[in-house]
Amino acid sequence: MSNESSLRSRLFADYGMFFVLAVLASLFSFLTYKEQHPTGSDAGRQVAEIVEESREGPLHVMIVARGTAEDREFTSAAREGLASNGVTVVAVVNGEPRDVRLEVERLSEDGQSVDLIVANDVASRWTVYDRIPELKMTPRVTPRPYYGADFLKSSNLIGVANQTAIYAIIAIGMTMVIVTAGIDLSVGSLVALAAVSSALFIRESGGVDASSAVVIAGVIGGILLCCLLGAFNGVMVTVFQLPPFIVTLAMMMMASGLAFRLSSGRSIAELPESFFALGGGRLMGVPNPVWLMVGLYVVGHILMSRTVLGRYIYAIGGNEEAARLSGVPVKRTLLAVYTVCGALAGLGGVVLASQLEAGDPKFGDKYELHVIAAVVVGGTSLMGGQGKVLGTLIGAFIIAVIKNGMNLTNVDPFNQKIVLGGVLLLGVLIDTMKRRPEILTRLFSQRG
């Protein structure tokens, strides 16, 4: 009984930020709750059923939607569904209102009439139908609207996860560094360097026609380069005992400069399709970067909580001298931590290049700050010795959800920055008050 409650209180203490995330998600669900119009293939199938329910005999149907990928899914699903029910689809429009007029003109030349228009919500609102005499009286069928939250739509949630994935991946390494009471400011520049160097390698070894072996080599090469520079940070910090802040600040400048030099300041876009699969592809409907993030967090969590290396990392951050005198290989551990952090930044850079289908030296700008913010909001102390990898994941998502929620509720971008700064401050404030409640009691007792 008492064991259970202490477990619960520990969960709360360790992952209290999870509740903050849950509250934020509920808030934005509430704020974006409104009438929704189904889209995509589900909507297409649904509309075919609606037509079938009210059909009394043969029908000549025209399907209308915009030219986007989602709308094309809608039209093809609707066409399939209608055709299998024996309905004649005389025309499919994926485009603009003008295309409807052109299609109707073509149909009337063929002497073909239209009994019914099937359209998704947006296309059904076009005014073009009223201006075409043949369609003035034609009834229109649309998918049934329902009530729901924009925030909770699976496309939105997957989008949030996809946009967070790269920050979150880099934040694993940053968490490890910060737990050792260090800092790595170079990750943003390493993102740019990895993106540019792998794109450059692939372009020079075949460009758009490069083989997948070249792509794999480019990806691994970009990551390895950052891994090496991370190790260089580690050597400076351990062997030469320089402060991590300064070492990684210098690396931030040098890596960024190198990225600009390699690319001559231009974006490198002559890349093959196979390179885009890494960041742009999906597995079971979920983008690859999200899978990568989930996998790396599982590994990161196990590493920090179950392995000797993780134990060493916490011990060094908590008390480096005591750790050394307990036989902990301090230098080797720190070297490993900075190397891993560099490698993850490199991975982030390559994934970003793949997502954006280019390598650009301006990538990764201010990433170090966003990543540090995620780590800190996730409850890791900059003093070292304390923090959890899963906390960082929650921290990254808190920031992402706030950004996304503000976009959905049309908060102006300038105000968004102000809010995000406030959130960072609030996160640290809550965490500090939790650790040192006496600050609050003193504050209020002095007033009283």
Added chain:
Amino acid sequence: MNSATPTADAPLLEMQGIQKSFPGVHALSGVDLVLQKGEVLALLGENGAGKSTLIKILAGAHRADRGMMRISGDPVTLASPAAAISAGVGVIYQEFNLVPGLSSWENIFLGREEGSLFVRRTAERKRASEIFEQIGARIPIDAPCGQLSIAQQQMVEIAKALSQEVRIMVMDEPSAALTPQEVDKLFAVINRLRDRGIGIIYISHRLDEIARIADRVMVLRDGKYVADRLISDVTRSTMIEWMVGRTIDDEFPKRSVSIGDTRLQLKKLRREPSVRDVTLEIARGEIIGVTGLVGAGRTELARLVFGADPMEGGEVWLDGRRLKLHSPGDAIRAGICLLTEDRKHQGLVLGLSASANFALPNLAMLSTLGWVRHRQERDRFRHYVDTLKIRLSSPDQLAGHLSGGNQQKLVLSKWLEQNSEVIIFDEPTRGVDVGGKYEIYTLMNELARQGKAIMMISSELPEVLGMSDRIIVMHEGRITGTVDNVGDATQETLMDLAVG
């Protein structure tokens, strides 16, 4: 007694029915304390008896749940350290609050600088040197405090308190890090303070010192008041009995171990300026006491043997094999361990759990392919919790939340699990109460019986004399004397060797 009329003959400090509990612990249950002007009151008790809590309440760092305090008859509530200082209470903690880069006078007036924009340097400097003169302390007044000795830093702390016009001065283990001569000087200063009518609460585990300096002694046990007598009315053994709650026949347990062949050999170990050509042998089952003044190079010697600092010359041999020691990790693998004197900064990672601290040097044995075997870690740790009687709520309790004595036992447990062949104890009983000391001595005897080679660094001469088979005395990095026949040695002979 019952009304709060300030009178000239009211005691300087009265604390009545002080109660304080922390989650799950009654730290203090109804403690009374009276301190007169110009009196030195020794506050005694084992670790966890509630001395620190009582002092923190007096210093305004904690607030009592119940009870009242009067200073010169006036009721006071000491809500913050600042309030305590302005009420005339000064506390000299074991860990000093000095900024190492600032000079003594800058430290003394830190936060209370005279002058509104520019510091009135000459006035402050003059005032500081007056205070030093009053207490008879000779301090290089402009030297950064980080360069002063521990004893000198302590004087700066005392001067700082005096500059704040304190009437009640609390000293927490002030002699713990001092050499015997420095302790003599400290006592001279305390006598001067007493003559000026300042009331002093003196906390120490060293009963012989208390007999020399205190007027009265008060004992706490388990958060309760036990006794309060004039020092002339009590004996050493009654004080121990009050603290421990039972009679202790002998402070040092007997051991009968036959000393075997040589195990550890140090040959001309050198690291200037603190260790100079130290040659030393320790045999199977032998306890070597190493003593000397602070700065004699004892701790530095231990760190060399442990690989914590690089050697400039010399060799370390164990069981006829020469060791290459580049890091503490090397030493641990070779079978040498060091129990540092400073538990909080060097012995433990306070933010990690007790069991994680226990496992830290032992992870090679408690893991497979880099994977920590949690259950085994727990089981091994539980074994030591039982045998060493470590008091904790669970193995997950943070090391920083354990009391001082239990922290020391935790440090012991992690090195016992190593089963090292050479064990170096650096001030093993500093800050440990009488009962705890006895347990540590018993443990050392047991290790000697198992055939380990033990080096015990200590400033407490009775301990060195009571526990060692042989005694090494160091002075300025060199061995200045070896006492083979410990039975004939006295504190005086050791002191004689220690001063060089």
